[in-house]
Amino acid sequence: MNAENLKSYEIYALGDSAITIEFGKYINPETNDLVISRFNQFQENPIKGVLDLIPSYHSLTLCYDLNVVAKQKSGLHSLIDQVKSRLEEPIELHTHSTQLHEVPVVYGGKNGSDLLRVSQEKGIDLQEIIRLHAEPTYRVYMLGFIPGFAYLGELHAKLTMPRKSTPQPMIPGSIGIAGLQTGIYPSFSPGGWNIIGHTDYPLLENGMPILQAGDRVKFIPLNQL
Amino acid sequence: MSLIIHKAGILDTIQHFGVKGLQSKGIRPGGVMDLFSASIANALVGNKLNEDLLEIHFPACEIIFTKSCLISIVGAHFSAKLNEKYLPLNRPILIPTNGKLQFVAPKSGRIVYLAIQGGLLGQGRLIKNSEIAFKKKPKLNTSSLHIFPWSADVHWQKYSPEIHVIQGREWERLNEESQRQFCCKPFKLSHHADRMGYRLQHQPFHTRTKEEIISSAVNFGTIQLLPNGQTIVLMADHQTTGGYPRIAHVISADLPKLAQKSPGDEVIFHLTDQETAEKEWVAQQKHIRQIQNISQLKLNEFFQKNSNQL
Numbered sequence: 065m066n067a068e069n070l071k072s073y074e075i076y077a078l079g080d081s082a083i084t085i086e087f088g089k090y091i092n093p094e095t096n097d098l099v100i101s102r103f104n105q106f107q108e109n110p111i112k113g114v115l116d117l118i119p120s121y122h123s124l125t126l127c128y129d130l131n132v133v134a135k136q137k138s139g140l141h142s143l144i145d146q147v148k149s150r151l152e153e154p155i156e157l158h159t160h161s162t163q164l165h166e167v168p169v170v171y172g173g174k175n176g177s178d179l180l181r182v183s184q185e186k187g188i189d190l191q192e193i194i195r196l197h198a199e200p201t202y203r204v205y206m207l208g209f210i211p212g213f214a215y216l217g218e219l220h221a222k223l224t225m226p227r228k229s230t231p232q233p234m235i236p237g238s239i240g241i242a243g244l245q246t247g248i249y250p251s252f253s254p255g256g257w258n259i260i261g262h263t264d265y266p267l268l269e270n271g272m273p274i275l276q277a278g279d280r281v282k283f284i285p286l287n288q289l
Numbered sequence: 290m291s292l293i294i295h296k297a298g299i300l301d302t303i304q305h306f307g308v309k310g311l312q313s314k315g316i317r318p319g320g321v322m323d324l325f326s327a328s329i330a331n332a333l334v335g336n337k338l339n340e341d342l343l344e345i346h347f348p349a350c351e352i353i354f355t356k357s358c359l360i361s362i363v364g365a366h367f368s369a370k371l372n373e374k375y376l377p378l379n380r381p382i383l384i385p386t387n388g389k390l391q392f393v394a395p396k397s398g399r400i401v402y403l404a405i406q407g408g409l410l411g412q413g414r415l416i417k418n419s420e421i422a423f424k425k426k427p428k429l430n431t432s433s434l435h436i437f438p439w440s441a442d443v444h445w446q447k448y449s450p451e452i453h454v455i456q457g458r459e460w461e462r463l464n465e466e467s468q469r470q471f472c473c474k475p476f477k478l479s480h481h482a483d484r485m486g487y488r489l490q491h492q493p494f495h496t497r498t499k500e501e502i503i504s505s506a507v508n509f510g511t512i513q514l515l516p517n518g519q520t521i522v523l524m525a526d527h528q529t530t531g532g533y534p535r536i537a538h539v540i541s542a543d544l545p546k547l548a549q550k551s552p553g554d555e556v557i558f559h560l561t562d563q564e565t566a567e568k569e570w571v572a573q574q575k576h577i578r579q580i581q582n583i584s585q586l587k588l589n590e591f592f593q594k595n596s597n598q599l
Contacts, residue, residue: 077538077563078507078511078535079455079457079509079511080538080540080541080563080566080570084505084506086505090503115309116309116312117312118530119313120503120504121505122503122505125506130570131570131571131574134571135571207315208504208528209530209531210528211314211317212314212315215504243501273314273315
């Protein structure tokens with residue numbers, strides 16, 4: 065990633081109590097590295113009044129205390145100035161974490177009930193779907209949606225599926241695909257992704273997620289179909 | 290030194306004021322839906338403004354107090370009754386030992402807060418027959434109900450349909466006609482309304498582009514445009530990130546008002562800016578702190594004067 069890209073970002077308001085710094089327009093590992101690096105920077109050296117940080121694929125959101133910010137001389141502008149000067153500070157770029165999770169998967173069957181439909185709609189046989197899904201080493205781009213839900217990318221373009229129009233109940237360990245993403249549901253919840261398999265890999269420990277943004281994930285197929 | 294949930298309500302909880310600092314792990318902040326009413330409730334009983342308290346919907350729970358204590362009831366008007374006597378909103382109230390509190394009829398609003406001097410222990414849903422301990426031992430002991438002669442001014446709570454919003458990142462995706470409709474047309478709140486989000490009912494909005502957006506953060510008050518052209522306002526239990534266009538955000542000062550809307554109620558959105566949002570918020574917070582200061586003075590005065598009788 066060149067120096068020009070590193071410097072380009074855009075800041076926009078997410079309502080009156082959060083701002084988002086967008087570091088790029090697309091999903092790619094370099095932009096996400098930058099997000100995670102800046103997240104670490106703001107985490108280690110917090111700005112007064114900032115209560116929470118939400119890193120995502122290509123952006124970092126700062127949730128702030130409106131009481132603190134509104135009291136500063138020029139309100140939000142003061143905060144944005146501080147953020148901008150922080151972003152001028154050089155940082156060591158976070159490259160993907162060395163943490164690799166090998167996640168065993170049972171594809172299809174009762175707990176992977178959308179596999180057949182994906183196969184029919186895509187015109188790809190089951191074995192090939194498993195191969196395409198288990199082949200890459202994925203990156204955890206971000207955690208979001210519900211505690212510990214890890215957004216993994218990128219899925220092979222041949223497996224791109226739209227989300228379901230109506231969310232369905234998910235069980236913990238359900239492995240879904242949607243768009244160019246794959247992910248694992250860590251707990252019972254409604255969800256709209258297409259479920260192709262299931263894992264017993266631990267995802268939460270005392271309510272806290274095991275997978276972290278920047279970690280890598282490799283799926284290990286346990287069954288042949 | 291506790292209260293007992295004699296009968297459970299549909300959606301009653303012990304609420305905190307939001308967990309901060311864990312959204313990077315996908316853990317939502319949660320917390321009270323109507324920050325204004327909840328803060329006033331705490332102020333009236335001399336608590337810190339963000340003390341844990343009960344958040345009650347209708348049909349509401351029935352509560353028995355095993356020990357006399359100082360409470361306040363602020364927010365929706367559900368016709369609160371203690372042992373057959375109606376209780377007013379927005380005042381400190383001394384509840385006698387074994388007092389039984391009921392909410393018998395919803396008159397206005399959607400959520401009511403019950404604060405107890407010193408706070409409560411525990412978290413989560415209020416389940417039938419569960420016992421919720423007081424954090425601190427009440428200093429008083431009374432066998433009769435006492436309603437204090439002062440009340441908090443809660444004019445911020447007036448249930449007008451006007452809700453102010455700031456444009457969202459994807460506002461420009463709405464076509465001109467939909468932008469016009471969004472800003473002035475009254476919408477009804479749908480029945481799909483819970484602590485996670487309130488859906489609105491309107492003609493489907495149309496966008497200039499169908500291009501998908503990359504998932505990123507959302508906030509309490511974020512108004513998302515769903516694929517079918519309908520909208521949802523994310524509320525206290527919102528998820529941390531989302532992939533739907535964020536067309537606008539309700540300003541913090543108007544979230545309490547929105548939280549109190551019930552299915553079928555009207556809302557009318559008005560665009561405003563950050564500066565106004567900050568001013569409104571500061572004014573509201575100032576008002577809450579004034580009530581807190583006056584309450585503290587008056588409570589101290591009362592308890593000094595009556596320390597012998599209580």
